[in-house]
Amino acid sequence: MQNIDWGKLPFGYFQTDYNVRCYYRNGEWGKIEVSSSPQVSIHMAATCLHYGQQAFEGMKAYRGRDGRIRLFRWEENAKRMQRSADGILMSRVPEELFHEMVSKAVRLNEKYVPPFGHGAALYIRPLLIGTGVQVGVNPAKEYLFLVFVGPVGPYFKEGFNPVKMQIVRDYDRAAPQGTGHIKVGGNYAGSLFASERAKAEGYASVIFLEAKEKIYIDEAGPANFFGIKDNTYITPKSSSILPSITNMSLMQMAEDMGMKVERREVPVDELGSLEEAGACGTAAIISPIGRIDDRETGQSYTFGKEGEAGPWSTKLFKKLQGIQYGEEPDTHGWVSFVD
Numbered sequence: 001m002q003n004i005d006w007g008k009l010p011f012g013y014f015q016t017d018y019n020v021r022c023y024y025r026n027g028e029w030g031k032i033e034v035s036s037s038p039q040v041s042i043h044m045a046a047t048c049l050h051y052g053q054q055a056f057e058g059m060k061a062y063r064g065r066d067g068r069i070r071l072f073r074w075e076e077n078a079k080r081m082q083r084s085a086d087g088i089l090m091s092r093v094p095e096e097l098f099h100e101m102v103s104k105a106v107r108l109n110e111k112y113v114p115p116f117g118h119g120a121a122l123y124i125r126p127l128l129i130g131t132g133v134q135v136g137v138n139p140a141k142e143y144l145f146l147v148f149v150g151p152v153g154p155y156f157k158e159g160f161n162p163v164k165m166q167i168v169r170d171y172d173r174a175a176p177q178g179t180g181h182i183k184v185g186g187n188y189a190g191s192l193f194a195s196e197r198a199k200a201e202g203y204a205s206v207i208f209l210e211a212k213e214k215i216y217i218d219e220a221g222p223a224n225f226f227g228i229k230d231n232t233y234i235t236p237k238s239s240s241i242l243p244s245i246t247n248m249s250l251m252q253m254a255e256d257m258g259m260k261v262e263r264r265e266v267p268v269d270e271l272g273s274l275e276e277a278g279a280c281g282t283a284a285i286i287s288p289i290g291r292i293d294d295r296e297t298g299q300s301y302t303f304g305k306e307g308e309a310g311p312w313s314t315k316l317f318k319k320l321q322g323i324q325y326g327e328e329p330d331t332h333g334w335v336s337f338v339d
C-alpha cells in the first residue's frame with residue numbers, strides 16, 4: 001500500500017483492494033461476490049448505458065479515536081436507494097443485502113479507512129445498474145449492485161472555509177415532477193454544464209432554482225442548501241431536490257440545540273436576510289457559503305464575516321462530525337459499527 005497523506009486527501013477516486021458485487025437474475029439476487037478488479041463487463045445493450053437505469057448512493061465510514069469504524073444512518077441510504085430503484089423501475093436491493101455488502105466492502109478495505117484526526121473518511125459508493133439487454137425503451141430484467149470504497153477528504157477543496165456559489169437560471173437540474181428527488185445519474189448529467197461553467201467562472205458550485213417558477217432555491221449541484229437567521233435553521237422544501245440524510249440530521253440537531261427549524265420554500269429574495277448559508281451532504285459535510293452571485297441578475301449576497309464560517313454552522317459542523325467520529329453522544333441511534 002502506498003503512503004497516504006491522510007490530511008491532504010482530495011475527494012476523488014482511489015483504487016483500493018476489493019469491491020463487492022451481486023447480480024439480480026431470473027427474478028432474484030444471487031450470491032455476494034468479491035472482486036479485486038475495478039472493471040465491470042456488461043452487454044453493450046445494457047439499459048444503464050442507453051436509458052439511464054442507474055442509481056447510486058454516497059456514504060462514509062468514519063474511524064473513531066478508539067479505532068472502531070462507524071457508519072452513519074446506513075438504513076436511510078438503503079431506503080433511499082430503494083426509492084431510486086422504484087422511481088426508474090429497477091429491482092430493489094433488500095436492506096439486509098445492502099448492509100451486508102457495504103459492511104463487507106469496508107471490512108475488506110479496512111486499511112484504507114483513514115485514522116482518526118485527519119477529517120478524512122472512507123467514502124462508500126453503492127451503485128445499482130440495469131445490465132439486462134433492451135433496445136426498445138423498457139426496464140431491464142437483470143441488474144448489478146456493486147459497492148466500491150476509497151478514502152477521501154471533503155468534497156470542496158476549501159474544506160470548512162466559506163465557498164462562493166452561483167445561482168443559475170438558464171439550466172435546470174431536474175423537473176418539478178421528474179427525478180430530482182431520487183439519486184439517479186441523469187440528474188447529475190443535467191447539472192454538469194452549469195456546474196462546469198460555474199467552476200470556470202470561479203465558483204465552487206452552482207445553486208439551482210426550482211424549475212417551474214424560478215423563484216425558490218432548490219439545491220447545490222452535489223448538496224442541499226440551508227440558511228440561518230433569527231436562531232432558525234431554514235432549508236428548502238421541494239419535489240425536485242434530493243432528501244439529504246445530512247440535512248435531515250442537521251434539522252434534528254438544530255432542534256436539539258434549541259433552534260427553530262423551517263423546511264419550506266425559500267425565495268431567492270430571502271438570501272439578503274440570511275445571517276449564514278451553507279451546503280450540506282455526505283461528501284460536502286457542511287460547506288459554509290460566504291457569497292452567492294446570481295449569474296443572470298448580477299445580484300450578490302454575502303453571509304457573515306468574510307473568510308469565516310458563521311457560529312451556528314460551526315456548531316452544527318462540530319456536532320455532526322463529533323457524532324460521526326464517536327466524539328459526541330449518539331442520542332438518536334444514528335451510528336452503527338462495522339466490526
Ligand code: PLP
Nearest residue numbers: 222223224242244245246281282
Ligand atoms: N443533494 C444532492 C444532489 C446530492 O448528490 C447529495 C449527495 O448525496 C446530497 C444532496 C446530500 O445528501 P446526503 O446528505 O444524503 O449525502
Ligand code: COI
Nearest residue numbers: 058059222281282283284
Ligand atoms: C454525496 O454527498 O455522497 C454525493 O454523492 C455527492 C456527490 C459526490 C455526487
